[in-house]
Amino acid sequence: MSNIPSQFSALKTVPGRDGRIVLIDGVRLIAAVIVVFYHYTAWHHDRWGTATAVQAWPHLAQITVFGNMGVQLFFIISGFVILLSRYGRSKAKFVGSRVGRLYPAYWVGVIITGTLVFFIWQQPSPTLTVGEILVNLTMFQGAFKIEDVDGVYWTLWAELRFYIMILILMSLKWLTPAKVLAFAFIWPLVGLILQLAFPDGPAQVWISQLLMPKYAGLFTGGMALFLIYKFGPSWQRWAALVLSATIAAFHTSIYGPHEAKEFVGIEPPAIAYWLIVLGFFAMMSILTLTRLNRVNFGGLKTAGAITYPMYLLHQVIGWWLIGLLSPVLPRWTTLALVVALIAVAAWGVNRWVEVPFGGRLAKLVEKKLSRHRHETAPAQKGLRSS
Known part of the structure; x- marks a missing residue:
């Protein structure tokens, strides 16, 4: 990469043996666990034998009502880690790695939850069809307004x-420090201005789909934090x-209380969401800088490894259990x-699934994309020269 000055240069420091900031794996698991407790003890469901989960957990729900903020933390981490993982990779390798x-753990989650x-147990999704479950396997069901097999998807x-x-940034050669x-x-x-x-x-609808204004600042905050981490x-x-x-x-403080009121029956003050989101950024800054x-230390990589499958499996299967x-x-x-059963299932x-098949699938996709690029390059060259 040293002969491509416009791209990201070598990391100033590379924490850990493989460049990972291992504490982030632990934070990922914490984010997943608080989402789990939110869905089990705060979300409006009647699986505890009460009309709502809050009635079963009146005191705990006062805390776990904020558990859905684990998603905000996931998005901040994603903004940081995706640039870290991009370093030194071609577009084909990037797509293959993603x-x-x-997909391997996701396919398992869709199949198990869809079967359930x-x-x-048809209570969560009585109108779900086999066709909709199959579309869910693409992970693009949101683009077609098709119901998720599991709401967390x-x-x-x-x-x-x-x-x-x-x-797109990579394709335009805009993945440089200044352009990022x-x-x-x-x-x-832009998302904020257009939404207002x-x-x-x-x-x-188009603004929400294309620009995700509610979540854009979470992703870009992680990206900005990465620039500080890497380039100073x-x-x-x-x-x-x-x-x-x-x-x-700002966005979270607007929709957070309303969602809590709708989905839990508790309406926390907006300032609580300001403090949570800013606290997440402060924590991530401390962990990375x-x-x-x-x-x-031992266990952190395992914690990071089970986070994604735990997130995929926990909601509908957990409610059923x-x-x-x-x-x-x-x-x-x-x-x-x-919680223990879901954690064990996630480990399994x-x-x-992920360990034996994730790497193979990544290499297969990278190989196919690289081959396609090499096969089309001569034709493209001839077209330009003509």
């Missing part, structure tokens, strides 16, 4: 759109980080047992 990382809701569509943006910095300023600002200018109607601090990079964090906190970025166990076991025992998916 496909190999996302279609053949065994909506975040994957957001992640995919972010990856597509990164791929400009992108980190422009994306959340077109709060309703068809335009808002500057007032422009810190300004991009502060701007992104502020816009992200201080000596903590070199901390490594709670419904089976809560009538015969104490609530705390049921909660602990279901990682061990027997």
Whole structure:
């Protein structure tokens, strides 16, 4: 890469043996766990034998009502890590790595959850069809307004759109420090302006789908943090980080209380969401920009490895298990047992699906894309010369 000065240069420091900041793996698991507790003890479902989960957990729900903010933390981490993982990779390798990382565990999650809701327990999705389950296997069901097999899959569509943006930057050769910095300023600002200018109607649908204004600042905040981590601090990079964090906190403070009221029945103050989002950015800054970025101890990589399959499996399957166990076991025992079962299942998916097949799928996709590029290059060259 040294002969391509316009691209990202070598890292200043490479924490850990493989360039990973291992503490981020632990943070990922924490984010997943708080989402799990949100869906089990705060979200409006009746699997505890009460009309809502809040009635079963009136005190715990006052805390776990904020558990859905784990998604915000995931998006910040994604903005940081996706640039870190991009370093030294071609477009084919980037796409291959994303496909190999996302799809094997996801396919297992869709198949297991789809089988559950279609053949065994139809309560969460009584209108789901086999065709819709098959479309879910593409991970692009959000683009076609098709119901997710499991509600948490909506975040994957957001992640995919972010990856597509990164791929576009790579294709345009804009994945340079200066242009990434400009992108980190422009994306959340444009999204905010357009959302305020077109709060309703068809335009808002397109703005939401293409620009994701509610989440743009989370992704770009992670990107700005990466620029500081890799190239060192500057007032422009810190300004991009502060701007992104502020816009992200603003959006979250608007929709956060309303979603809590709708989905949980509790309406926390908006300031709580400001503090949570800004706190996440502060925490990520400390983890990545201080000596903590070199901390490594046993179990952190395992924690990171089971996070994604745990997230994929936990909601509908967990609700079903709670419904089976809560009538015969104490609530705390049921909660602990279901979380443990989901964690074990996540470990199994990682061990027997992601590890053996993720890398193979990534290499296969990279090989196919690289071959296509080489096969089309001569024709493209001839076309230009003509």
